[in-house]
Amino acid sequence: xxxxxxxxxxxxxxxxxxxxxxxxxxxxxxxxxxxxxxxxxxxxxxxxxxxxxxxxxxxxxxxxxxxxxxxxxxxxxxxxxxxxxxxxxxxxxxxxxxxxxxxxxxxxxxxxxxxxxxxxxxxxxxxxxxxxxxxxxxxxxxxxxxxxxxxxxxxxxxxxxxxxxxxxxxxxxxxxxxxxxxxxxxxxxxxxxxxxxxxxxxxxxxxxxxxxxxxxxxxxxxxxxxxxxxxxxxxxxxxxxxxxxxxxxxxxxxxxxxxxxxxxxxxxxxxxxxxxxxxxxxx
Amino acid sequence: xxxxxxxxxxxxxxxxxxxxxxxxxxxxxxxxxxxxxxxxxxxxxxxxxxxxxxxxxxxxxxxxxxxxxxxxxxxxxxxxxxxxxxxxxxxxxxxxxxxxxxxxxxxxxxxxxxxxxxxxxxxxxxxxxxxxxxxxxxxxxxxxxxxxxxxxxxxxxxxxxxxxxxxx
Numbered sequence: 001x002x003x004x005x006x007x008x009x010x011x012x013x014x015x016x017x018x019x020x021x022x023x024x025x026x027x028x029x030x031x032x033x034x035x036x037x038x039x040x041x042x043x044x045x046x047x048x049x050x051x052x053x054x055x056x057x058x059x060x061x062x063x064x065x066x067x068x069x070x071x072x073x074x075x076x077x078x079x080x081x082x083x084x085x086x087x088x089x090x091x092x093x094x095x096x097x098x099x100x101x102x103x104x105x106x107x108x109x110x111x112x113x114x115x116x117x118x119x120x121x122x123x124x125x126x127x128x129x130x131x132x133x134x135x136x137x138x139x140x141x142x143x144x145x146x147x148x149x150x151x152x153x154x155x156x157x158x159x160x161x162x163x164x165x166x167x168x169x170x171x172x173x174x175x176x177x178x179x180x181x182x183x184x185x186x187x188x189x190x191x192x193x194x195x196x197x198x199x200x201x202x203x204x205x206x207x208x209x210x211x212x213x214x215x216x217x218x219x220x221x222x223x224x225x226x227x228x229x230x231x232x233x234x235x236x237x238x239x240x241x242x243x244x245x246x247x248x249x250x251x252x253x254x255x256x257x258x259x260x261x262x263x264x265x266x267x268x269x270x271x272x273x274x275x276x277x278x279x280x281x282x283x
Numbered sequence: 284x285x286x287x288x289x290x291x292x293x294x295x296x297x298x299x300x301x302x303x304x305x306x307x308x309x310x311x312x313x314x315x316x317x318x319x320x321x322x323x324x325x326x327x328x329x330x331x332x333x334x335x336x337x338x339x340x341x342x343x344x345x346x347x348x349x350x351x352x353x354x355x356x357x358x359x360x361x362x363x364x365x366x367x368x369x370x371x372x373x374x375x376x377x378x379x380x381x382x383x384x385x386x387x388x389x390x391x392x393x394x395x396x397x398x399x400x401x402x403x404x405x406x407x408x409x410x411x412x413x414x415x416x417x418x419x420x421x422x423x424x425x426x427x428x429x430x431x432x433x434x435x436x437x438x439x440x441x442x443x444x445x446x447x448x449x450x451x
Contacts, residue, residue, distance in 0.1 A: 101444045174411075230388065231315030231398045232299070232339070233427045245395040252396065259396050260345050266398070267349060267356060270299055272338060 010151070015090035017075050020042050023081050023219060024196055027134055028118050033072045036080060040068050049087045050080070050226045057278050078133035085140055086112065097150040099157040100171070105280065107143060110234045114278050115139035117225035121270040125255040128217045130199055138203040138218055139225045145187030145204075149175055172208060184208050208243070210251035220251035227251075297322075300356045304334030304368035315429050317385035319399035321358065321406060321422075321429035323365060324382045326437035327374035335432050336365040340398060341405035358405040379414045381415055382439045382451045385431040386422040387430040399423065419451040 022039050040047055047068055054071050055064045065071050072080050089258065094108040119132045119140030144229075153160055164174040175182040181189070188205030197216055206212055206219035207226060227248055252258065297303045297314040305312060314322050314337040326333035336355060339382055343350030354360040369379070369419040386399040386445065410417065421428065421441040429442040439451040 103444075227396060230425075231319035231396075233318030233320055233387075235384075245397075249395050259398075262396050262399065263340050263345050266339055267346060270356070272300070 013092055013147070013151075014190055014193070017085070018083070020045055020085045020088040021194045021196060023077075023084060024134075024200065026075075027081070027131070027197070031077065033069070033077070036072050036077055037068050040072075040080070040084070046084065046087060052085055053083055053087065070103070076130070081133050082115075082136055084139075086273055089141070089144070090279070092147065095147065097146060099150040099153050099160070100146060106234075107146060109276065109280060110229060111140050111143060112279050113229045114142055114222070114225045116188055116272050116276065117228045117265055117269050118221055120258065120265045121221050121228075121255070121262075124261050124265070125217075125221070125257055127255045128221055129273060132219050134197075134200065135218065135221055135225075138200055138207075138222050141187060141191065141200070142204050142207045142226065143183060143187065144190060144220050145181075145183035145185070148186050148190070149179065149183045152179065178216050182208070208247075210247050210254070217254055220254040223247065223251045224255065224257070224262060225265075228262055228269065232266055232269060240277070297337050299337055300339055300353050300361075302334065302336040302361060302365050302368065304365070304372060305434055306330070306332045306372045310434040312432040312434065313429065317428040317430055318387045319385065319402060321383060321385040321402045322428070323362060323406070324384075324430065324432045324439050325365060325369050325374070326380045326382075326432065326434075326439075327369065327378045328380065328437050329337050329375075329378050330373050330435060331437075332369050332372040332374040333432055333434055333437065334365050334369045335430070336361050338362070338402065341401040358402055358409060362406065362409055376415075379415075380419075380437055381410070381417050382432075383417050383420040383422060384428050384439075384441045384451070387424055387426055387428070417446070421449055421451060 018086060019042060026035065040050065046157065050068060050071055051065065058075065059065060065074065090108060094105060095113055096104040097107055115136040118135040118138070118191055122128055122132045122135040160171070160174055160178060163178070164171050172182050184207050187203055189264040191201045191204055199216065202214070202216050203218040203222050206215040209215060210220040210223040213237045223243070227243060287418065293309065293311060295303050295305060295310050295312045297312060299316070299320065303312055308331050312333065312335045314335060317337065320337060320339050323336045338361045339356050341358050343360045350357055350360045354364055362417050386403040388399045419439070426443045431440040441449040441451060
C-alpha cells in the first residue's frame with residue numbers, strides 16, 4: 001500500500017484539527033479577540049479543555065476563569081493558539097513509536113520541547129519573519145510525519161533497520177528510499193492537507209535539510225531547535241545519525257546565531273521543564 | 284540538600300542540572316536522558332560512598348548569574364561540588380573511581396555547535412588540572428543514555444534504547 005493511501009485510510013488520526021488550523025491561518029492577520037473566541041466556540045469539547053488547562057495549570061490558585069473570552073483576554077492569542085495545538089494533537093502524538101525505538105510519551109515530550117526551543121531561538125534572531133507562536137507551532141509539528149511512517153512500516157520495521165544498517169544509511173534516508181517520502185516531507189504533506197500556511201509547511205518539510213536552497217529561515221530555526229533538544233537528551237531515534245556540522249553551521253549562519261546562543265537556548269529550555277511536565281500531564 | 288544521609292530507599296534520581304551523593308548501600312543513583320550532557324559518577328569502594336552529577340554545558344562563562352543559582356548546569360561549577368559532597372561523606376580522593384557517560388553528538392570539526400565534545404574537553408581539562416583519572420567511560424555517538432550507579436558495589440551501568448546494557 002502506498003503511504004498516501006494509508007494517510008487517507010486513517011481519517012481519524014489525520015482528521016483536521018479544525019480550530020487549531022483556523023487559528024493558525026489567522027496568525028498573520030492579528031485577529032480581534034472576538035474572532036478567536038467565535039472560532040474556539042465551534043468546538044465545545046475543546047472549549048472545556050481550554051478552561052480546564054487554564055484553571056488547573058495556568059491560573060491555578062488565582063481567580064478562576066469561566067469563559068473562553070476571559071482566557072483569550074488574559075492570555076493573548078499566541079498563548080491560546082499554543083494551548084489549542086497541544087490539546088488538539090497531544091493524544092495523537094502521545095503514542096509509542098516502535099519503528100523509532102520510542103516509548104509512549106517520548107515523541108510528545110520531544111515535540112513540546114522542540115516547540116519551546118524554537119520559541120527561544122526566535123527570541124535571539126531577527127532573521128526569521130514569523131513570530132514566536134509560529135516558531136512554536138512549527139517545532140511542535142516537525143515530527144508529526146513519524147506517526148505515519150511508524151504505522152506504515154511497523155509490520156516490516158526490522159527489515160528497514162537491517163536495510164539501513166546494511167546500506168550504512170540513516171533511517172531518514174531509508175524512509176525516503178522505501179516509501180518515497182521521509183517523515184519530514186510526509187508531515188508537511190499532512191499540514192498541506194490541513195490548509196496550513198506555506199511557511200509552516202516548508203519549515204516542517206525541510207527541517208532536516210537546512211542547506212537546501214528551498215529551505216527558509218524558519219526551516220533552519222526548527223533544525224536548530226531539534227539539535228538543541230537532542231543535545232538535552234530528548235528522543236534519539238534508532239538508526240539516526242547526528243546531523244553533520246555542515247547542516248548545523250548553515251542554519252546558524254542563516255539565523256546569525258552562534259554556539260553560545262544555542263547554549264543559552266538549552267538553559268532556557270531547561271528552565272521551562274516544568275511547563276513541559278505540565279503539558280505532558282494534561283492529556 | 285543533595286546529600287542523601289541515612290534515608291534508605293532504592294532509587295535516587297539525579298535530574299538534569301542536579302547532583303546527589305549518598306552513603307546508603309541499598310540505593311541506586313540514576314540519571315536519565317543524557318544526550319550531549321555529561322553524567323559523572325564517583326565511588327569510594329572502601330567506605331561505599333558515591334555520587335552522581337548531570338551537567339548540561341561546559342562553562343559558566345556564558346551565564347555566570349545562572350551558575351550562581353544553578354551550579355550543576357555547568358562542568359566547571361558542578362564538578363567541584365560533586366567532589367565536595369562525597370568528601371563530606373568521608374570519601375578519599377585517591378580511592379575514588381570516576382566514571383563518565385554522555386557527551387553525544389561529538390562533531391569532529393571546529394567552529395560548530397559542539398556541546399558534547401566541549402563538555403568532555405572541559406571535564407578532561409578540569410580533571411587533568413586536579414590529577415583525577417577517569418577509570419571508565421561511555422561517550423559520543425548519537426544516542427540518549429541512562430546512567431546508573433549501584434551504591435553497594437560501585438558498578439555503573441549505561442543503558443541505551445535498543446542496545447545491550449554496558450557495565451562501566
